[in-house]
Amino acid sequence: AQSVAQPEDQVNVAEGNPLTVKCTYSVSGNPYLFWYVQYPNRGLQFLLKYITGDNLVKGSYGFEAEFNKSQTSFHLKKPSALVSDSALYFCAVRSGGSYIPTFGRGTSLIVHP
């Protein structure tokens, strides 16, 4: 079985400050990890993924995520938040042998001017 936890329903941050959106996972075998962003009334858009290789993954719009195997975490980060980053963020995980990712419940990021 595989599962994802996003412990925060909402994250508030001031524009220009660093942001972190947390994600922990459980999966058998090596994890395939993903972050997606959803803007209001839109579908999910891919941000970044970890399959193998460097633990620090860089993605779209200046976002990055760090894979931590010992803590089973894949937190999303950005050094300097923008108001336009305000959106719903989803973490997802699947095992290497599965077609089916499991999504977290989502974290609403609100960046204040």
Add this chain to the structure above:
Amino acid sequence: NAGVTQTPKFQVLKTGQSMTLQCAQDMNHNSMYWYRQDPGMGLRLIYYSASEGTTDKGEVPNGYNVSRLNKREFSLRLESAAPSQTSVYFCASRGQETQYFGPGTRLLVL
């Protein structure tokens, strides 16, 4: 290259009515998926198709049927709509280990 398209964008049904949600992708992907999104519930998988000619149940298949018409198209049918099926429905396809999502269909069942 339109990616994943869905029709209709919005639909209102009465309880007991039927309808089909259409999805098409132009990226030549083998795998396609149908999800529903409800507040606080994240995305829940309804059905998926690993390749043309195959379909499998996901987490919440009851009340739905699907058809993988060809490699491009994957439709979702509600035979007898219920208020519990009020939701936003997303279709996705998978390529290069990444899922690509359509814009969604908002369904209201009265």
